[in-house]
Amino acid sequence: MAGSKSAALRAPQAGDGAAHTSRPGASDIHARLQNAILEHRLLPGTKLGEDRLADIFAVSRARIRQVLTQLAHAQLVEIVPQRGAFVACPSPEQARDVFEARQVVEPAVVQRLIATLTPAKLAQLRRHVAAETAARLAGDQRAIIRLSGEFHVLLAELAGNSALARAMRDLCAVTCLIISLYNAPTRHSCRSDEHAELIDAIAQHDVAKAQQLVREHLAHIEQSLVLWPGEGGDDLESILRE
Numbered sequence: 288m289a290g291s292k293s294a295a296l297r298a299p300q301a302g303d304g305a306a307h308t309s310r311p312g313a314s315d316i317h318a319r320l321q322n323a324i325l326e327h328r329l330l331p332g333t334k335l336g337e338d339r340l341a342d343i344f345a346v347s348r349a350r351i352r353q354v355l356t357q358l359a360h361a362q363l364v365e366i367v368p369q370r371g372a373f374v375a376c377p378s379p380e381q382a383r384d385v386f387e388a389r390q391v392v393e394p395a396v397v398q399r400l401i402a403t404l405t406p407a408k409l410a411q412l413r414r415h416v417a418a419e420t421a422a423r424l425a426g427d428q429r430a431i432i433r434l435s436g437e438f439h440v441l442l443a444e445l446a447g448n449s450a451l452a453r454a455m456r457d458l459c460a461v462t463c464l465i466i467s468l469y470n471a472p473t474r475h476s477c478r479s480d481e482h483a484e485l486i487d488a489i490a491q492h493d494v495a496k497a498q499q500l501v502r503e504h505l506a507h508i509e510q511s512l513v514l515w516p517g518e519g520g521d522d523l524e525s526i527l528r529e
């Protein structure tokens with residue numbers, strides 16, 4: 288078990304043995320934990336013991352605690368008093384809240400991006416979608432998951448509003464957890480052709496179409512999740528008050 292957790296946390300390109308030549312800083316540990324969570328190598332509910340993580344990264348427990356607190360602020364980690372830290376497990380209700388928030392935020396992101404669009408930004412978006420397509424062709428599941436989420440963060444970063452970008456980073460990270468919890472088997476988080484269509488609408492400065500596409504895209508992701516067990520069968524109030 289310890290071996291598999293070490294493997295999940297190791298940077299994919301780091302060579303065995305060579306990775307221990309220097310102690311990783313807090314930001315490096317943060318990035319490795321975050322990537323392992325976002326790529327679904329560490330699954331929701333996984334215990335993140337301070338001692339084990341301190342051993343794995345060869346740093347103090349205080350440094351681990353600092354990183355876990357940061358990840359808790361980003362809602363990727365849940366800290367339970369007396370029990371420790373776990374990879375967060377968003378509830379179906381939290382998942383629906385996240386998609387409702389994204390339906391509000393992302394049309395605004397797209398509008399602002401079109402207003403500030405440059406050829407360089409457009410080229411960067413097209414390069415990103417090309418990387419997504421390459422990952423799909425290679426069957427690289429980890430890269431597909433990560434790049435799908437990063438596409439939406441990139442839209443917000445290129446839109447040039449730092450508050451929107453920060454909100455999108457948090458929303459996309461939680462979405463990644465939600466997908467690993469509730470996605471129907473064999474479904475992907477984002478359909479690559481929908482990203483390409485969205486970029487075409489952005490390139491044409493067609494705000495209405497781009498906003499419609501982004502809303503539909505988010506609805507497709509939400510529909511691919513299993514968030515509605517029993518179609519409201521757990522709504523005791525409406526069932527019992529009849």
Ligand SMILES: [Zn+2]
Pocket residue numbers: 435438439476477478482504
């Ligand atoms: Zn997407």
